[in-house]
Amino acid sequence: MHASDITSKINQISTMPLFEGVPLNVLHWVNERCEVVRVFAGQTLLDPSHRNDAIYIIISGFAQVRNPGADGQALAYLMEGQCVGEMSVIDGGQPSARVVADTDCMLLVIESQTLWELIGMAPVVARNLMRTLSSRLRYDNEVILESLRMQRVFEHDARVDPLTGMHNRRWLCEMLDRQIQRCNMSGEELSILMLDVDHFKSYNDRHGHLAGDCALQSVAQALREGLRVSDTTARFGGEEFVAIFPGVGLKAARGIAEQLRQAVSDYPVRDYQGNPLPGVTASIGLAALEPGQDRDRLLDAADAALYRAKNAGRNRVSE
Numbered sequence: 432m433h434a435s436d437i438t439s440k441i442n443q444i445s446t447m448p449l450f451e452g453v454p455l456n457v458l459h460w461v462n463e464r465c466e467v468v469r470v471f472a473g474q475t476l477l478d479p480s481h482r483n484d485a486i487y488i489i490i491s492g493f494a495q496v497r498n499p500g501a502d503g504q505a506l507a508y509l510m511e512g513q514c515v516g517e518m519s520v521i522d523g524g525q526p527s528a529r530v531v532a533d534t535d536c537m538l539l540v541i542e543s544q545t546l547w548e549l550i551g552m553a554p555v556v557a558r559n560l561m562r563t564l565s566s567r568l569r570y571d572n573e574v575i576l577e578s579l580r581m582q583r584v585f586e587h588d589a590r591v592d593p594l595t596g597m598h599n600r601r602w603l604c605e606m607l608d609r610q611i612q613r614c615n616m617s618g619e620e621l622s623i624l625m626l627d628v629d630h631f632k633s634y635n636d637r638h639g640h641l642a643g644d645c646a647l648q649s650v651a652q653a654l655r656e657g658l659r660v661s662d663t664t665a666r667f668g669g670e671e672f673v674a675i676f677p678g679v680g681l682k683a684a685r686g687i688a689e690q691l692r693q694a695v696s697d698y699p700v701r702d703y704q705g706n707p708l709p710g711v712t713a714s715i716g717l718a719a720l721e722p723g724q725d726r727d728r729l730l731d732a733a734d735a736a737l738y739r740a741k742n743a744g745r746n747r748v749s750e
């Protein structure tokens with residue numbers, strides 16, 4: 432290598448975070464001991480299935496850290512001055528991710544033996560390495576926190592109906608299974624009601640689908656306000672709602688259902704501009720848990736009772 436090439440390589444090395452504060456004579460030593468290699472776009476630098484014995488510092492080009500799983504999704508991008516491989520060199524383990532050259536790259540390769548000698552000569556390298564690891568850890572923590580936040584959002588969305596803000600059928604089924612199991616063990620009573628808005632198809636046809644949406648929101652609000660614990664109600668689908676009453680027998684459930692039926696028919700409906708719309712009524716089917724009954728049989732019983740309420744003229748409660 433020409434003297435001018437050596438100077439320019441050393442100048443370049445000195446600007447890299449790992450070599451911050453490293454004396455010039457040590458940089459010369461690094462230059463003598465460490466190779467610069469060229470890798471081509473698409474080439475793998477690190478792979479979890481292969482042992483790694485060196486740190487690679489990107490002199491030019493870009494690399495991608497990829498999910499080692501089947502999808503190979505890019506997790507992070509690495510650019511000039513950043514290094515890879517330090518974790519497996521430090522702890523002697525396999526690389527935790529796959530690193531692939533995104534473009535053609537020039538890399539400075541520091542073998543693990545060389546790294547430990549380098550740290551002995553210039554302890555500041557250890558500090559620089561810790562900084563690199565700490566910023567990587569910080570980044571990973573942020574990614575973990577963000578993915579936990581997203582997970583909570585997805586879990587919430589998977590169980591909440593966006594139109595009414597009520598729990599959805601999926602949540603209700605899970606909740607009902609749990610409550611049935613609990614009541615079967617404790618011998619406690621449990622009732623459910625199934626509520627269906629009357630003539631809702633013609634309401635939509637006459638006033639429009641958006642007005643229908645507003646009516647469903649009003650029904651949901653009437654249920655929320657009328658129930659002791661709103662968390663026991665869900666939009667079961669379409670214009671149908673289900674409420675669970677743990678610890679409540681059929682007789683007491685009858686009273687609650689009647690109040691709710693009244694609350695729905697009294698509840699004002701307004702369009703999205705706040706203009707009044709005609710109200711709606713609802714029919715309600717009631718069922719109480721029988722010994723050994725499962726969720727589907729209990730829902731079927733409430734559905735059959737609802738059918739009777741519809742047949743008997745609607746806007747009423749049946750068992």
Ligand SMILES: Nc1nc2c(ncn2[C@@H]2O[C@H](COP(=O)(O)OP(=O)(O)OP(=O)(O)O)[C@@H](O)[C@H]2O)c(=O)[nH]1
Pocket residue numbers: 594627628629630631632633635639640641642643644647668669670741745
């Ligand atoms: N606006 C609106 N309409 C809905 C929604 N979900 C279901 N529907 C409508 O609800 C109506 C239900 O109609 P049907 O099942 O025939 O029952 P119905 O007209 O209420 O008659 P009865 O139940 O016998 O009183 C259908 O027209 C659906 O399109 C929704 O989220 N928004």
